[in-house]
Amino acid sequence: MFIDEVKIYVKAGNGGDGCSSLYKDIFNRIGSPDGGPGGNGGDVVLEVDHNVQTLLDFQYRQHHEAERGYHGSSTHKKGARGKDLVIKVPPGTLVKDADTGLVMRDLITIGDRVIIAKGGHGGRGNSRNYDATKGAPGQEKTVLLELKLIADAGIIGYPNAGKSTLISKISSAHPKIASYPFTTKEPVLGVVRIHEEAVLVVAEIPGLIEGAHEGRGLGDKFLRHVERTKVLIHLVDISAFEGRDPIQDYKKLNFELKAYSKKLAKKFQFIALNKIDITDAEAHLKKFKKAFPKKKVFPISAVTGKGVKELLQAVYKKAKSTKSDGKE
Ligand code: GDP
Ligand code: MG
Numbered sequence: 455m456f457i458d459e460v461k462i463y464v465k466a467g468n469g470g471d472g473c474s475s476l477y478k479d480i481f482n483r484i485g486s487p488d489g490g491p492g493g494n495g496g497d498v499v500l501e502v503d504h505n506v507q508t509l510l511d512f513q514y515r516q517h518h519e520a521e522r523g524y525h526g527s528s529t530h531k532k533g534a535r536g537k538d539l540v541i542k543v544p545p546g547t548l549v550k551d552a553d554t555g556l557v558m559r560d561l562i563t564i565g566d567r568v569i570i571a572k573g574g575h576g577g578r579g580n581s582r583n584y585d586a587t588k589g590a591p592g593q594e595k596t597v598l599l600e601l602k603l604i605a606d607a608g609i610i611g612y613p614n615a616g617k618s619t620l621i622s623k624i625s626s627a628h629p630k631i632a633s634y635p636f637t638t639k640e641p642v643l644g645v646v647r648i649h650e651e652a653v654l655v656v657a658e659i660p661g662l663i664e665g666a667h668e669g670r671g672l673g674d675k676f677l678r679h680v681e682r683t684k685v686l687i688h689l690v691d692i693s694a695f696e697g698r699d700p701i702q703d704y705k706k707l708n709f710e711l712k713a714y715s716k717k718l719a720k721k722f723q724f725i726a727l728n729k730i731d732i733t734d735a736e737a738h739l740k741k742f743k744k745a746f747p748k749k750k751v752f753p754i755s756a757v758t759g760k761g762v763k764e765l766l767q768a769v770y771k772k773a774k775s776t777k778s779d780g781k782e
Contacts (some may be wrong), residue, residue: 464539
């Protein structure tokens with residue numbers, strides 16, 4: 455399972471100010487105070503919604519503010535309450551205080567809700583004994599939202615095939631994506647939006663070959679997670695840069711995959727032939743197709759984006775009709 459994580463800033467509404475007013479008429483020339491109190495500010499609420507599957511939207515919106523309370527007015531009229539801001543989160547979201555790291559709430563089932571910032575109280579209106587007061591400020595907080603995700607698709611391939619490039623291109627907004635040394639056991643995770651509500655979770659499977667060569671496999675824990683991916687994207691560098699042979703690379707990686715994990719080797723593979731933007735790629739592409747005439751291949755360029763959309767759509771379709779044990 456991979457952790458998707460975002461930090462958001464929330465601010466509840468300030469309370470509305472109390473009103474200072476004197477009612478006067480021809481019988482009451484001094485006036486009697488009749489200022490109404492301000493309304494309370496709206497709360498910021500987190501609520502589990504089944505339509506939300508990831509924390510993706512929070513990458514684009516990090517500030518969330520509830521409405522402030524309305525001010526009081528004369529004739530003892532109370533200001534209206536500010537509207538609550540209800541933020542929808544996916545089931546399984548862990549809410550932490552960003553400053554202390556303390557868990558505030560584990561939002562599990564549909565409809566679970568928690569107030570994370572309380573609106574300020576409205577100010578008091580003036581009366582015979584008191585002056586009007588200002589509304590209290592709403593609470594503000596920075597919270598961490600964490601969600602455990604299972605990747606739909608794992609990207610495998612030789613070092614320099616372009617795995618990191620692809621994942622950072624298709625999910626550029628994700629902070630977890632960065633180049634990292636292959637000794638890191640943490641997988642790179644990307645949440646990809648296919649269309650409106652369709653998201654695909656993709657993970658780069660690091661160090662498979664690097665580790666195998668040096669007798670240094672990945673941790674069991676990581677392997678268990680990766681084995682739950684539904685399909686694999688096998689990335690091959692088709693530009694044959696530095697004298698590599700794409701056909702041999704493809705065969706060898708599959709061979710090593712089998713030795714490494716039978717379960718992984720059984721998964722459906724999408725063959726993505728990367729770096730078709732490079733001049734020599736075309737010739738190697740032809741050779742590859744000839745060597746595997748029955749296999750469907752997706753020529754792509756992770757750098758220019760060519761062919762990537764088609765690949766992702768095919769992967770998405772397959773992943774959604776496949777269970778995590780690899781069966782359809
Ligand atoms: P990884 O080891 O599989 O994660 O490979 P990287 O994503 O780190 O890429 C290795 C190198 O190949 C980098 O210098 C990339 O810029 C380059 N690269 C990746 N994809 C493409 C592509 O589609 N076209 C070209 N021309 N270069 C690419
Ligand atoms: Mg990489």
